[in-house]
Amino acid sequence: MALTDDAIAKIRSMIQSGELPPGARLPPEPQLAAQMGLSRSGVREAVKVLESARVLDVRRGDGTYVTSLAPRLLLEGLGVAVELLRDDTLLEVMEVRRMLEPVATGLAALRMTDADLDELSRILEEMRAAADDAEKLIRFDTAFHHTVVAATGNETLTSLLDGLSSRTVRARVWRGLIEGNSAHQTIDEHHAIYLALRARDQLLAQASALMHVNTSEAWLRRVLAVEPADA
Template sequence: MALTDDAIARLRNMIQSGELPPGARLPSEQQLAAQMGLSRSGVREAVKVLESARVLDVRRGDGTYVTSLAPRLLLEGLGFAVELLRGDTLREVMEVRRMLEPSATALAAARITDEQVEALAGLVDRMGTVAGDAEALMECDIQFHQLVAGATGNETLTSLLEGLSGRTVRARIWRGLIEGNVAGATVDEHRAIFLALRARDQPLAYAAALLHVNTSEAWLRTIVKPQRPD
């Protein structure tokens, strides 16, 4: 493991320094091992780890390349990890979302395009017609928040928010909202966010998003009980 960690660190430094920029083809495994003074097995394992992290792209029969290093690739694993979280840890994720989402929505209010506003209007209208259908509401909800995050023009922020708002988490929240007969109120919260964005009103967009996240977090707390120590 120590040799693998060393190889990972050296490859990372080569990428960070620009010696291996995005899209660059890595030297052969044998050449890398000789260059680093490490075993081929250590280099091979390091490449596997960095491939899993979407840093490297191994193309069979062609070679190994540095990916684009785009945030959507590097942060892809975040959403998978969030889907596996439970209990208090999942509630911590909601706290992080509460910190990020209102600020992102305020930023979107300053940058959103007319086309994005029109798309959000269609989603809000659809949400109003499918009230009571958890699956349909969840799909609209996912698209709505993806559009809002995309309107920020910040790919890193968009990737983080998408990772923190996994499908499983949203499904559980929407089921709780419908069972509690308050889904309509939550749809109204989406409409309030939309109206603030359409008005390009940043403080109002922040407040509307904060209210919405607080509602989701409150319902999550009713279905995810705190874990008790053994």
């Protein structure tokens, strides 16, 4: 593991320094190992780790390349990690979402195009039509918030919030809302966000999003409170 860690650190350093920029092809394994003064096995394991992290792209029969290093690639594993978190930590994730999503929504109010707003309107209609179907609501809810945050033009923020708003969290919230006959209320909260965005009102959009995230967090707390600890 120490040799692998050393190899990872050295490859990362080469990328950070610009010696291996995005899209660059790594030297063949024997050459890279000699260049770093490490064993080929350590370099091989390091490449596997960095491939899993989406830092490297191993193309069989062609070579190993540095990826684009885009946030959507490097943060892709965040959603998987959130899916595996236990209940108490899920609530911490909701707190982080409460810190980020309202501000992102306020920023989107200033940057959304008319086409983005038309897409939100369409998604809202789909949500209302699926008010009693948790699976469809999860899909439309995901699309709604992704469209809003993506409109900020900040790929890092979009990737972070996509990862934090995992399917597991959304499923628990929406099923709790449907069972509590509050799904329509939450859909109305989405509509309030949409109206604030359509009005290009940054502060109102931020406040509407905060109210919505608070509702989701409250329902998640209620759902988790009634589930067995190992559910």
